[in-house]
Structure formats: structure tokens, C-alpha cells
Amino acid sequence: MTITRRGLITGSLGTLAVGALSACGGVGDSGNDASKGGAGKGDTGALSTQGFGKPDDVGQARIDAFKSAYPNVQVNLNEGDFDPQQFLSAVASGNPPDLVYLDRGLVGSYASRGAIQPLDDLLGGAGIKTGDYREAAIKEVTLDGKVYGVPEFYNTRNILVNGKAIEEAGLTLADVSTTDWNRLHTVTRQLYRAAGGRTTRIGFDPKLPEFLPLWAKANGADLVNPDGSPNLEDPKIIEALTYALSLIDEQGGWSKFKAFRDTWDLFGAGNQFVKNQAAAFPWEGWYVNVLVQSSPKIDLRSTPFTDRQGKPITFQNGSAWCLPKDAKNPAAAVNWMKVMTSTDTWLKAGAARQATVEQNKSIFTGLWTANTAADEQVKAKYVKPGPTGFDKAVENYYAASDYAFGVNASKAGSEIKVAWQEAVNRALSGQQKPDAALRQAQSEASKAFSAAK
């Protein structure tokens, strides 16, 4: 017993000491004139990452760009998606990765916990200008005026429509609109198909719980207040959730709906559009690049998600590169952030995607990044006219990038997100009514918000 207890105390002291040391190291390294020669420039040493999944062509091109710019840095990608438990255990045990790649919505929570460090002192040295990035993305990674991450992708949502399904139902694209909620109900029912008690086509997928921010905004409310406090029991949000749920109830109820959706071949040649298993749903722009692989077989249509007044709205999200507490090679880490998100690199990534596209005899459907200049240049250089439906979709997503909003940053962003997602799940599964579910979420989120430092 005494052993363990002493262990606890010396352990925490040790952690504090290491933390203090590396904090000093961090500041020293950030200056370009660091006395230790190359070490301070971040062009040597090891660089391990967490949360960056298996890179595709675009990811690989950018990794290659870094490797050729910094050949002496040993890059070790821990492939696999961001896993909060994996990351926090690593930080708690003092073996953090040198970089972590996570959803921008989570940045506030990890920052307030001290699991990631502010970058302000380091960005300038590496030549990263926050002004180069889209404002909505930078806002997401900023907490109390400090910047904690460098944003990468910038995903927005539009409604993708299966032309075949709407024609079968005798409808037109204009009918698939989120402006008139009563009308959308009818349209959903007309597009939905079932046979023998089993769902065979989803008419309109409101994409819950993920897209609750969109439904809330469409009804004029934000999940997170500008000061970062949760706003989950707002009557407008309750109404929005109730409505979105009713769309699912219209289509056989959640458990059937979800079980059917789980069987889709989302990324394959037999995807839900090819097999006519889905009529319409809001989705991120990158999905067009998946669908384009089946392009002649799909009659793709698209239309913006609109609020109840008919104004196009969309929310954006994406990941950011952050620097974990006690990271051992901050200078190289910041160089990585710079290279991975610079305009030049995105152009190289565009070239790589173009090569893939040519190989597959497909078309370039855009890269959606948080770097405004990169997006424009990539678009100008690579986006060429293709099948009309796809052209229009790409056009819509480029437009969406300009009016997208972000969920407000919060020191309890992760907890708030978990709270509302679980609330939606409880409501979906019928355990709670939307108002009760969101009220519980609000109380959980408020508790987390006031507990956060």
C-alpha cells in the first residue's frame, strides 16, 4: 500500500517536472536562432503522429511533400483514426505522439484539459499565418484567444439526390428541399420503399445524429453559444430534432432504418445509389468523389441544404493538427503542420488526385480544404467540365465552402458533442422523447462546461 501511494505522489511530481521542462524546451525551440543548430529548426529527429488514418493519394502526396522538404525527420504514422482513449492514455503516461490529428470540434476540450498546447509562439517561427485559413475553421481551433491547431480539410454538406429514385416517384429535384418541412415529409414518404417488412430504399436520410447542428441551424438555433456554453434545450433545437426524427419514423422507424443502412456498400461499386437503395441525403463533398466512380450508372443531382426561409446553409467541420502536451519535437511538428496545409502542398495533392482520376478515367471532383487560396488554385487547375450532375454537385460544394458555419468552439466541446449525440441516440432508439433527451444532454453538458478549466 505505502508503495503504491508514494508511487502516486512521486508519479504526479514527475509528470509535472517533465511538463515544466518540455514547456521551456518548447519556447526555446520556437526561436529560429536556437543555439543548438539544426535541432531547433525542426528538420531532424523523430515525428510520430496519432489519428491520421491510412493516407489516400491526397494524403500520401502531402506526406511525400514533407519528406522531401525535411528528409532527416523520421516520420512514424500511427495509422488509424483518432481514438480519444488511445490519445489520452498516451498523454497521461508521458508517451504522447509528437502530433495528433483530431476533429476540430474536440480541440477546445483537449486544450482546456492541457492535453494539447497552444501554438501561437510556434506558428510565426514556422511561417504559418492563421489568416491563410478559412475563418470558420480557425475559430474552431481557438480557445480564449489562443490557437491550438492548424486546420486541414473543410467538409461541407449539400443534399445529394438519386435522380432515378425521384423520377420513379414522379418528382423533380425542386421537390427535395428542406425549406418546407411539411412538404419534405410528403416527399420522403413518396421516395421511401419497403417490401415484405424490410426497408428497400430510404427516401430521405436526415443523417442523425451527426447533422443535428444543421437541422438546428435551419430552425434558427446553435447547439453551442458563442461563449462556448451548451444550448441544447433550446425549444428550436427540440423542434428540429423532433422533426428530423419524424422523417425516420415515416420510414419504418430507427432500428429498421439503421439496420438497412448498415448493409449499404457505401464506398463500393454497389453503393446505395447504384442499387437504388437511397433517394436523397445530405452528405459531405468528398462523397462525390466516391460516387463518381460509378458515374455513368448514377444520375446524380444535388441541391443545397436550406433553412426554413429557403436560405442555403451548411455546417463545416474537419480535422486539425495539434501539438500534444510534452510532445518531444515541437519544431518539426509545426513544420509538418505548415507543409501539410500549405497551398503548394495542396497543389501537389491535386496533381496526385488528378493522376488517380486519369488512371480511373474519372473526373476531378474538388479538394475541400481550410486553405482558401489552395482551394481556388486547385479548382482553377484541375476541375474540368464533366457529367452535368457531377459538375453541378462540385459547384454546389465550392459555393457551400463560402457560406458554411462552424459549431462554436468550447472548452467543453467534446463533452457537449458527446452529450447531444447521445441524446439524439436515446431519442432515435425511443428511450426518451426529444425534449427529455436534450434536457438531460443540457444538464450533462453544462456540468462538463462548468467543470472545465
Add this chain to the structure above:
Amino acid sequence: MSTTSAPVRRATPGRSRRNWRETRAAYAFIGLWIVGSLVFTLGPMIASLVLSFTDYDAIAEPRNVGFDNYREMIADPKVAKALGNTLVYAVLYVPTAMVVALALALLLNRLGRGSGFFRTVFYLPVMTPTVAVGALFLLLLNGNQGLLNRTLGLVGITGPNWTTDTDWVKPGLAVTMLWGVGGMVVIYLAALRQVPKDLYEAADLDGAGAWTKFRRVTIPMISGSLFFTLIVQTIAALQMFDQAYTMFFGAQENSTYSNEAALFYVIYLFQQAFQFLHMGYASALAWLLFLIIIVITAVQVRVSRRFVYYEGERG
């Protein structure tokens, strides 16, 4: 258990010096275990109790918070949820598994030739890694197109949505776990084979029917094994983790939408401890689980004492 008293060796007539040497040697042999349990069992148990009165995140120093964690536990709807899920699952799974395993063992016992082969067949799923079992059954149990519901469909039954309907998630997991019932089959079969033949023959002479023989001879004679599996399986069910975590939790926060129905106690404990780093709170949760297991096991021991037949002192 009556195991500690196996009188294998007779005490040699009092030669105390030799006894002392033996004692020293004995402690040398079991010393490893003593050290191990002090460091990795007893110490941690006490540490866990101490931690349960603190707020500790493994980064900053533990802060004494008195009974706050226990108070929070009572108010936390997820603790109630997780406990409820765990108990419902245990009540669903353990008796079903015992009945299924016993039925299979009885069949095998009657089968004679070929029983060895089928014993292997029933045992093979136990060798499948638990994570693979979770992944496999996530698909087999899919409500829309999964194998189970397709099969039920053949006989005109519309199967439930085992993986997405919150009411059916726990039965679904019980079905998953039933696939691994082979270990219990092997245990019961071994016990059945130990039942002396003459007991049945005596019962035959008394004109007992099959059911009477089963109730009056078979069940009492294998009650030791039944009791053993009851205790072990209950403790295991209360600590359900691998399959449920594989199927319903993980890095993808949106991976499933029915996961509150699969929030088992140890999963919640794990999340609190290693996902949110609420180590103090999680320690309190751990102690609650410990107490629950002690109480349930004690009740089982007490109740079964009346029913379990121990063969004399046969070793």
C-alpha cells in the same frame, strides 16, 4: 470450496527442525505469489479504495473529495443504465447458456460413438478470438439482411433488429455468447461421464422413468459442475466487455447509435478511467462492482449449498 482439506500427506511425527526447513522451503515456493498478490492484488485493491475518495486524472495530484464520487455514482443515470444492462444480460445469458450446454452434453453423452468429434465441433467457436466473434456476429445479427433473420424468415418469422433495436441488443449479445457455450458442454459432458452407471441401473430397478432419473440421479450427481459454471459464468457475465465493446464502441464515436443499450458496467468503468481519465470516479465504480460480485456470489453459494451434492471425499 472443500478443496483445501485434501489430506494427501500424513504429518510426519514431530520433528520440528525439519518442519521449519519445510516451512521455509514452502514459502520460498509460494513467495512469488505472495509478492505478486501484495503488489498486484492487495495493494491495488486498497489503492483503489483510497482513490475512490479522490479526484484523480493521472496527470495532476489526487485531490481528496470525500464521498463525492459515491454520491455522483448514485445520481449518474449511466451507472444505473450500465448496471441494469449488465444484470439483464447476465440473467438472460447465464441460465440460457447452462440449459443449452446441458442439453448438448446430454445428447453427446447418449450419442456414444462420435461424441468426441461433436464435442470438438461445439468447442471450436471458443477458440475464435472474442473481437472476431464480435465482428462476425455484428453481421450475422444484422436485422435487415443478417443470416439469423434470413433464417428466421425462412420459417416465416420476422426477426428483430438485434443490433439496432435497443430492446434486442442484449438478447443479441446473449446469442453471440451462446456460440461459445462449448466450454460448458465439455465440462458437463465430463461430469456426466463420471456419474456411476449403477445408480441408473438401480433407478431402472425401481421403475423410474427418464425424467425421474434425470432429476433424481443426473442433476444431483453433476450439481458440482453446474454450480461451478453458474458462479464462473455469472462473474464473467458481470464483467462482459470484449464482444460488446467490439460491436458497439470504439474510436468511431458515431459507430453505433444503440450503444447505450450495450453500455455494460466494465465498459463504462473503462471509459471513465481511460477515456475521460476520471480515475477516482472509476475506482469507486470498480469497488461497487466488486461488492456486487461478492454479494451475488455469496447468495449463489448459500442457495446452492442446499442443492449441490458433493461426492464424499473422492479427490
Add this chain to the structure above:
Amino acid sequence: MSVSPTQPVIGGAQVPTDDGRSGPTRRDRARPWKRAPYLIAVALAGVVFTYPFVWLVSASLKPRTEVFDNALVPKTWQWSNFADVWDYAPMLSWIGNSAIVGIAAAVSVTISSALVAFGFAYFRFPGRNLLFGLVLATMMLPQAVTMIPVYLIWNEIGLTGTQVPLWAQNIFGSAFYIFLLRQFFLGLPRELFEAARIDGSGFGGLFWRIALPLCRPALAIVFVFEIQASWNDLLKPLIYLQDTALFTVPRGLKSIIDTFGNGGEQHWEIIMAASLIATIPMIIIFAIAQKHIIEGIATQGRKG
């Protein structure tokens, strides 16, 4: 796989029973058709138990669109699923990691548990019953209770993030195996030891030269059980391993499921292929050590 899924009935009927101590009554033996209902029932159950395996193998060879068609034989054979798993994940090094961890766990727990079990079986000493009672008590102890402090201990030593915590506790023996091995040691004739004592053998010699060699089958059981337990363990790798390169098979498989499963890309065929790869080593071990495994399991239920 040692089981032919398509013909369990015929295959099964050919295999002679391994021991004839019990089983059907003499009357049944004389009239084999009496067995038929049992054979049919058992064979049906056998199909139910085997089918998920077959489904797994079959699904791992199908293209994504056919995974749910539940056809026994894939319409399209897609061997590339396995190449894709190999390509995506360092499956081979995960298997290597699991093998290293499993062997370290099994070797350490077998030796240490045997030592302790011998201590309890051979010697009579003050405190023995109490201590052995404690061994039995720790068998019931939920791992969850000690999980957090044990993590803090490894964290203190600086070994979190390594594979050491996955097996090193085994150096101190494990209650269940101590219990199991003690049963075997108790079964050895005492006279053997007395004779060796008279020949001047020390206690260590009794253990190494007599007890261990005679209990080889029991040691094999412990060894194989621990290999399997270690191969299955998900919780400890989740807690201790963060570096993908160090992952064991279950942890790696879980990360594949996270990436390709629900909420991911829904590439179930990849997941099935990876699951199959994770299962095959265990099937091989079962094929080799089947007798020991079954015997070990059967022993558990018998009164100790």
C-alpha cells in the same frame, strides 16, 4: 480447419469415441438405430455451431456487395480482400506481437504457477490453508477492481505504452492455474518424492526432476490456455498500447473494425478477412493441442 463443414454427420459417425466409460446404455449399443435421433439432433446442433465459421470464411472471400447475400459459396471469389488487409494493416507484425506477448505470458505463468502450486501441494506449513483460501478468493476477483491502480503502477515504472504490462504480471503466477496445477501435483504418488528425499534430493530437485516432468500434460494445458487468453485479450492492449506498431491481434483487429466498420467505410469483407486471419492461429493451436485443451476444460468442472 479440422472440421469439414459440409459433412459433419458422416464425418462424425466415423470417429470412435475417446472413452467408453459412460454414454449410451448397453441396450442402445445393441440397437444402433436407437442412436439415430440423438445423432440427428447433435448433427443439427453441429451445423448451427459450424455455420458461422463457414459464413466467416465465405464472407471473407466475397466482394463487398455480396457479403450479406448469405450464399455459402461466393459468387465472385475475391481473394484480394486478404491482400487489402495486408496492405492496410501490419497484420503480420500484429501476429508477431501477439505471439511474443502470448509466449512471454504463457512461459512466465506456467513456470511461476507451477512453483507456487507445488508449494501448496507438497508442503504442509503454517498458514497454508489460509493462503490457499486467498488463492481461491483471488480467482473470483474481478480484474476491473485492480485495473486502475495496476495501470498507475506500470505508469510509475514508465512501462505504459509498451507490451510489458500485457504479460509481466504473470511472473507472479495466476490463481486459476495455481489451483489447476495443484490438483495435478496432489495426484502424484507421495512415495516418489519420499524416495527422492531419501536419495538426498533437495526440494528444488523434487520440483524440477519429479513434479514437473510428471505433470507435463498439465503444464501444456496451462500454457495453451494462457496463449489463448493472451490472444483474446482486448482490454489490456486498449489500456496500455498506443503505438500501432506494438498492437496485438485483438487490438489491431479492433482498429480495423473502427476504420472499416460501422460509421467507417462499411467494408465488411475486409473485416471478415482480418477476423479470419486472427482466428487461424488459434485453430492451428487447437488442432495441435486439442486433447490438452479439452482435458483442461473438463478438469475445471470436476470437484477439486
